[in-house]
Amino acid sequence: MSSPSTLPISNPNASNPITTGAQSQPSFTTPAFRAFLARLSDSLRHAFSRRRPWLELVDRTSFARPDSLSDATSRVRKNFSYFRVNYLTLLAGVLALSLLSHPFSLLTLLSLLAAWLFLYFFRPSDQPLVVFGRTFSNRETLGVLIVLTVVVIFLTSVGSLLISAIMVGLAIVCIHGAFRVPEDLFLDDQEMAGSGLFSLIGGAASSAAVAAAPSVVSRV
DSSP states (O other), X not given: OOOOOOOOOOOXXXXXXXXXHHHTOOGGGSHHHHHHHHXXXXXXXXXXXXXXXXXXXXXXXXXXXXXXXXXXXXXXXXXXXXXXXXXXXXXXXXXXXXXXXXXXXXXXXXXXXXXXXXXXXXXXTTSOEEETTEEEOHHHHHHHHHHHHHHHHHSSHHHHHHHHHHHHXXXXXXXXXXXXXXXXXXXXXXXXXXXXXXXXXXXXXXXXXXXXXXXXXXXX
């Protein structure tokens, strides 16, 4: 008596390379991450559209020593209101040069940023994090990232490098603002109202928070 024939069982994922490729996509191709990059790019593009000419920033005929401390403070406030995009670009340049001169610190910060983006913010909520055979919940992942951030920023040379670079950049901005005579600069009332120190950074941060909000809410 012959045994009944066995029907072949096909694997739909194996026969469909498109489905297999979609399931194996890395987390950085998720719509949330693409929306984050789009919002951040739009915010930076809008910010740099308000940048003042650099030749106006370094016009030697507009420099003079301030008469008093209050005069210097007033100059810094007015110059920052007018050149805030240039000043923040200069501050970012000093920070970038400091990090480029210390490749290990730069690599550490980039790795930390990548860990936050791909392991928490933009990781699909239905895909648990598995490391060395152990599954980590969202709260455990968040706790590990917070501890790792504290260790990197406050217990290594990375934190001191960031603080020193920011202090050098702020010193350059304050010295320039104190010696640059702002009488030839004209600001609208709307520009004066929105010229806070972190207005530009706050705009980009809020855009990033809006893009990351859905993935964060789904983990709470």
